[in-house]
Amino acid sequence: MRKLLAGLVAAGSMLVATPAQAAVAQPGLTQARVTDAWAMTRGSSRVIVAVIDTGVSALPDLAGRLLPGRDFVNHDNDASDDNGHGTMAATVIAAAGGNRTGIAGVCWSCRILPVKVLNAKGGGSYTDIALGIRYAADRGAAVISLSLGGSDDSPLLRDAVAYAGSKGALVVAAAGNRGVSAPHYPAALPGVLAVGGVTPTGARYEWSNFGSWVAVTAPGCNPAQGPSGAVGPYCGTSSATPFVAGVAGLLASTDPAPTAGQIRSALVATRSRTSRLVDAGAALRALPLDGDVVRPFAAFGALRSVVRGRVTVTASAADQHGVSRVQLYAGGRLIATDTTAPYSFAWQSAPRTGLVPLELRVYDRRGNLTVVRRTVRADNTAPALRLVKSGRTVTARAADPSGIARLELVVNGKVTARSVAATRRFTLPARARTVVVRAVDRAGNVRVVNGKLGG
Structure with missing residues (x-):
């Protein structure tokens, strides 16, 4: 037929x-x-x-x-x-x-x-x-x-x-x-x-x-x-x-x-x-969960190696039978639990300054656990900044455990010079009324010192 x-x-x-x-x-x-x-x-x-x-x-x-x-x-x-x-x-x-x-x-x-x-x-x-x-x-x-x-x-x-x-x-x-x-x-x-x-x-x-x-x-x-x-x-x-x-x-x-x-x-x-x-x-x-021994997938989202203040930590998690919860730990302390994708956590890193171990714990519906770890540097302290004045010049020396992102010379309220080095000699304009030097570290912390002092 x-x-x-x-x-x-x-x-x-x-x-x-x-x-x-x-x-x-x-x-x-x-x-x-x-x-x-x-x-x-x-x-x-x-x-x-x-x-x-x-x-x-x-x-x-x-x-x-x-x-x-x-x-x-x-x-x-x-x-x-x-x-x-x-x-x-x-x-x-x-x-x-x-x-x-x-x-x-x-x-x-x-x-x-x-x-x-x-x-x-x-x-x-x-x-x-x-x-x-x-x-x-x-x-x-x-x-x-x-x-x-x-x-x-x-x-x-x-x-x-x-x-x-x-x-x-x-x-x-x-x-x-x-x-x-x-x-x-x-x-x-x-x-x-x-x-x-x-x-x-x-x-x-x-x-x-x-x-x-x-x-x-x-x-x-x-x-x-x-x-x-x-x-x-x-x-x-x-x-x-x-x-x-x-x-x-x-x-x-x-x-x-x-x-x-x-x-x-x-x-x-x-x-x-x-x-x-x-x-x-x-x-x-x-589907029945009995016999499920497969651990869920877990990964950190994009996260800077140096952080400060309030930090958003994202995570990816997946499991064949579904994820029940994702937890973020910082320095061994539970920060938050999220049960719904996309997984995201708010972590207040201040006032820490130093290395902090982060940990994601992902549980599937059967209770199988996956742990992933990452270490970041929390930097909530402004960099050290020292100025030495000599005539019409100011030499700035900055230091920070996270590294210096830039030095800035601010004259009369405007940035007139920048440097990505930790040490820089700036020449002061003749008609400068106000002079300050700013040091910014890699985390974004700022130290400001009056450029007319220190020498």
């Missing part, structure tokens, strides 16, 4: 930009809180997501992460894409982020297993789809993404889905694009996570199938890359499905590795109550 795709791009066409397009608006990532999830994980190369579709073409955005696959249409091992649909699905899942190329997929580090079961026109058989599901399961796919389907139930598909489940794979499939409540297969099968499509406001797209059998929804229009690398809009439940598959890949990337059932439960339990929209960040936090 031949079956058609769940849906290509809206209206059967795709508007494309140049292959080198670097900046693409992707509001769906924010809408489904994928950007929040990225603070916890951006995927793992140990996670394989199978794309069972028209094949997947090699692109720079998938470089090093596109595995050898299988073509069940032409019965060979060349799973390249002769339609475009499968490549677009793969880039929604796993296009590399932060490389100024194409788009950012949901799971940056996940690997893609291409399985071609649909021909160049987008047609295919339940037999080939079932074979493709089994093939993906046998090759260790944690997630199997199917942006395809038909209106008829099938024992072949049921058996293949059950087999994939027995191998530990989560099967994700498109709900279909007829705008009806009638079941669409394999999405409506037990054990399959059926995905519908919603608008940027969370409303159901009129073309998206619906019903109690649709477990979750995702943004129904997303930018994607075709086989040439060109970027364009990709709409339909065919687009929403790989989006969810990418989110599932993020969840599968955590340690200890969750089961397919745990991933499904987390996705369903944290979906929006009204639209069933997936919430990637909340789903990650909903």
Whole structure:
């Protein structure tokens, strides 16, 4: 039996930009809180997501992460894409982020297993789809993404889905694009996570199938890359499905590795109550924490080596299951605790002058702790400054443990000379009414001495 795709791009066409397009608006990532999830994980190369579709073409955005696959249409091992649909699905899942190329997929580090079961026109058989599901399961796919389907139930598909489940794979499939409540297969099968499509406001797209059998929804229009690398809009439940598959890949990337059932439960339990929209960040936090021994990432933000007065200390922290709190210690004393990113602390360094050990303590939700240390010099004391006058000259000598930033000669209220040296001989103007010398240390402390004294 031949079956058609769940849906290509809206209206059967795709508007494309140049292959080198670097900046693409992707509001769906924010809408489904994928950007929040990225603070916890951006995927793992140990996670394989199978794309069972028209094949997947090699692109720079998938470089090093596109595995050898299988073509069940032409019965060979060349799973390249002769339609475009499968490549677009793969880039929604796993296009590399932060490389100024194409788009950012949901799971940056996940690997893609291409399985071609649909021909160049987008047609295919339940037999080939079932074979493709089994093939993906046998090759260790944690997630199997199917942006395809038909209106008829099938024992072949049921058996293949059950087999994939027995191998530990989560099967994700498109709900279909007829705008009806009638079941669409394999999405409506037990054990399959059926995905519908919603608008940027969370409303159901009129073309998206619906019903109690649709477990979750995702943004129904997303930018994607075709086989040439060109970027364009990709709409339909065919687009929403790989989006969810990418989110599932993020969840599968955590340690200890969750089961397919745990991933499904987390996705369903944290979906929006009204639209069933997936919430990637909340789903990650909903995974079981038992057995998590991975310490969170922690790092100081930009911080000067010499500081004075009130200092803002920033920190970066991330964890696969979420950070519970970040603490700043100075000289062994707790300064403050922050529980929400971006992490920032106000530390009053005065009246200290000298080396101060700083310490960041980052705890994840399981209680795993990472400690990072840095030493800064607190300088809240003005530099020493001595002047020696001789005729129309004044020699200034400054000293400070942090170093001298500059010396300034101020005549009649205006700076008339500067020096970055710690010692400098200044010549005084003949008509100088007021003369002072300022010494500024590297921390910004200032010492002022009357230039007409001291000699």
